[in-house]
Amino acid sequence: MSEKSTWRNKVGLGEMLRGGVIMDVTNAEQAKIAEDAGAVSVMALERVPADIRAEGGVARMADLKIIEQIMETVTIPVMAKCRIGHFAEAQVLEALGVDFVDESEVLTPADESFHVWKHDFKVPFVCGCTNLAEALRRIGEGAAMIRTKGEAGSGNIVEATRHMRAVRTGIEHLKGLRTEELMTETKNMGAPFELVKEISETGKLPVPNFSAGGIATPADAALMMQLGAESVFVGSGIFKSEDPDARALAIVHATTYYEDPAEVVRACKGLKGAAMPGIDVASLPDEERLATRGW
Amino acid sequence: MSRRVGVLALQGDFAEHIRAFADLDCEAVPVKRPEEVLKCDALVIPGGESTTIGKLCERFHLGEAITELHRRGQPIWGTCAGMILLAKEINGSDQWRLGLMDITVQRNAFGRQVDSFEAELSVAGLADGPVRAVFIRAPFVTRVGEGVEVLARFEDKIVIVRQGNLLATAFHPELTSDSRVQQYFLDMIDQAL
Numbered sequence: 001m002s003e004k005s006t007w008r009n010k011v012g013l014g015e016m017l018r019g020g021v022i023m024d025v026t027n028a029e030q031a032k033i034a035e036d037a038g039a040v041s042v043m044a045l046e047r048v049p050a051d052i053r054a055e056g057g058v059a060r061m062a063d064l065k066i067i068e069q070i071m072e073t074v075t076i077p078v079m080a081k082c083r084i085g086h087f088a089e090a091q092v093l094e095a096l097g098v099d100f101v102d103e104s105e106v107l108t109p110a111d112e113s114f115h116v117w118k119h120d121f122k123v124p125f126v127c128g129c130t131n132l133a134e135a136l137r138r139i140g141e142g143a144a145m146i147r148t149k150g151e152a153g154s155g156n157i158v159e160a161t162r163h164m165r166a167v168r169t170g171i172e173h174l175k176g177l178r179t180e181e182l183m184t185e186t187k188n189m190g191a192p193f194e195l196v197k198e199i200s201e202t203g204k205l206p207v208p209n210f211s212a213g214g215i216a217t218p219a220d221a222a223l224m225m226q227l228g229a230e231s232v233f234v235g236s237g238i239f240k241s242e243d244p245d246a247r248a249l250a251i252v253h254a255t256t257y258y259e260d261p262a263e264v265v266r267a268c269k270g271l272k273g274a275a276m277p278g279i280d281v282a283s284l285p286d287e288e289r290l291a292t293r294g295w
Numbered sequence: 296m297s298r299r300v301g302v303l304a305l306q307g308d309f310a311e312h313i314r315a316f317a318d319l320d321c322e323a324v325p326v327k328r329p330e331e332v333l334k335c336d337a338l339v340i341p342g343g344e345s346t347t348i349g350k351l352c353e354r355f356h357l358g359e360a361i362t363e364l365h366r367r368g369q370p371i372w373g374t375c376a377g378m379i380l381l382a383k384e385i386n387g388s389d390q391w392r393l394g395l396m397d398i399t400v401q402r403n404a405f406g407r408q409v410d411s412f413e414a415e416l417s418v419a420g421l422a423d424g425p426v427r428a429v430f431i432r433a434p435f436v437t438r439v440g441e442g443v444e445v446l447a448r449f450e451d452k453i454v455i456v457r458q459g460n461l462l463a464t465a466f467h468p469e470l471t472s473d474s475r476v477q478q479y480f481l482d483m484i485d486q487a488l
Contacts, residue, residue: 002414002449009411012431012470015308016342016376038350040306040343075388075402076344077432099408099432122409256305256351257327 010124010144013077013099014208017041017231021221021252022210024048024235027066028073034238037248041077041100043233044070049106049153049290050236050276059107061089064096071097079126084294085111094123100145102126103138105293106152106235115294118142128212130163130291132170136191136199137295139207146205148229149291150213153236155278157214157223159291164211164227174200213291216241216275218254218267225258242273298484301326301335303361305351307343307376311469319474321481329360337370337484340377342431342467345402348376349391358393365395370460370483378463379434386437396461397440404435404452404465416466418447418455421475428454428466435465460487 020040025031031042046062047055061082071078077099082089084103089110093101103116105128118125119142127138128149135146148167150160177185177200186193198206211229215221216237224232232255241247250267257263286292300316302309304325316323323339326332338361340348352358365371373381380392384399405412411432415425428449436453439445446455454465460483468476 002412004412005409006413006429008413008429008470009408009431012308012342012429012467013408013411015311015470016344016431018308018310018343019304019306020344020347035346036350038347038354040347076346077408094409097407097409124408252347252351253354256355 005122007144011207013124014126014145017077018208019256020231021255022079022231022233023238023248024233025070025239026062028069030239030244031070031074033245034248035074035076037245038252039076039248040231041079042070042074043102043235044078044080044098045106048236048239050155050240051153052106053153053288061086061093061107064092067093067096067098081107082116083107083110085109085114085116087116090116090121090125094121098123100124100126103143104128105149105290109293115141126210128291128294129167131166132174132199133189133191134295135167135205135209136189136195139195139205140192143207145208145210147210147212147233150211150215151281151284152213152290154214154281154284155216155237155240155276156281157216157220158281160211160214160224161227163291164224164229167205167209168228171199171203171205175203215251216278218250218264218271221251221255222258222264225255231255236276240276243271246270246272247275298481298488299324299334299336300339300484301332301337302339302341303327303332303348303357305355305357306347307341308467308469309341311467312339312341315469315474315477318472319477319481329356332357332360332364335364335369336488337372337480338364339480340371340373340380341469342375342377345376345379346390349380352380352393353391358391361393362395365461368460368487370462370480370487371395372462372464372480374464374467374469375431375433378465381461381463383440384438396456396458396463397443398436398456398458398463399438400434401437402434403432405430405433408432414449416447416449416454418476419444420446420479423475426468426473426475427471429470430466433465
């Protein structure tokens with residue numbers, strides 16, 4: 001007797017991706033570059049976040065033909081993004097056979113009130129968060145992996161560090177609470193009680209937590225890993241730089257040996273051009289901030 | 296007996312392996328460098344992405360150290376990606392591998408992630424009933440050479456093999472609380488010491 005797509009299968013795939021780099025790609029050629037550099041997975045999307053930001057318009061799930069070409073080109077797991085709340089896009093991605101669905105704030109939200117009920121799916125989901133309460137709401141809906149949002153397409157790490165620290169201090173806070181304080185904390189946080197109780201007892205998230213949104217250099221990757229990210233997503237950082245092949249290799253190198261500055265130096269020496277241009281996030285008007293999408 | 300078990304920590308679920316050995320009061324340590332590998336009495340190659348771990352082994356010269364460990368007769372256990380890296384042949388792929396074990400493997404042999412599954416598995420040499428086996432984009436073995444023992448099959452597919460001091464499982468004992476496969480590996484280490 002066997003049982004398919006169990007919770008352990010879903011969370012387990014996230015565990016297998018730990019200590020690695022997941023790279024945004026928009027075609028099969030980029031996917032090959034990512035795999036050759038040692039990426040653990042690729043994220044298929046129509047435009048990288050920096051282009052979505054620059055060009056505007058509605059950002060949707062990627063063209064299925066391109067996702068299929070990517071799936072045929074690489075052997076590593078292929079992820080793809082659906083819009084927040086767009087469960088029909090998620091159904092299509094599952095039927096196509098992608099390995100992970102990212103219900104992502106980088107795309108234009110399809111629903112401003114409700115996220116996808118992810119427990120109904122066989123395919124595992126990853127969702128963004130800006131703090132612990134948001135992470136627990138997504139896990140409550142069935143997300144098998146969490147990534148802190150950062151500010152996608154900005155080339156600026158400041159929001160990524162803010163969100164990673166927020167999750168960590170949220171966990172530390174819950175660990176210090178007494179049992180009778182947990183229900184009130186649940187009310188204040190707006191997060192599921194069972195998960196609040198579990199985190200308070202175990203001191204850790206029940207699913208892997210990766211970092212995303214703003215990683216552009218090997219040192220950025222090393223920073224996020226030292227702050228507790230279990231892997232990093234690199235979106236525009238690779239293919240909007242001047243040296244995608246070399247940069248992909250360097251970011252993988254720095255992620256593997258993130259705790260050793262001498263290795264990060266070696267990784268940086270492999271770079272052959274400038275990083276992607278960055279944006280001062282403080283100058284972004286609220287409506288242009290992607291991290292505020294979703295709740 | 297004190298044994299120093301290293302878990303290759305370049306990428307993958309090495310933390311789960313370390314936790315599983317801790318449940319048996321065995322302190323396993325993460326290893327990322329050739330000199331760290333050579334200090335171990337035994338090595339675990341975890342689940343993860345076999346192409347990624349293989350490329351990192353090649354770039355950072357871990358392959359020579361792991362092969363040296365094997366030459367000294369010290370046990371090595373590979374799970375999932377680890378099984379692929381131990382295999383001599385990988386169907387349809389020329390990706391980097393250690394090639395220490397005389398087996399041929401098929402990658403992602405049960406399908407993509409939506410086909411990942413759990414099953415009860417009877418394992419030769421393990422008492423007290425079947426283990427709960429978690430398969431994630433798992434490989435299976437399509438050919439075994441001389442001297443390779445088949446310890447378990449799932450629906451005719453070979454999913455655990457042993458060749459001397461090498462053990463390979465297509466699934467992930469480290470993701471469950473059942474530590475009988477870990478204990479089996481510790482017994483292999485004790486026999487080798």
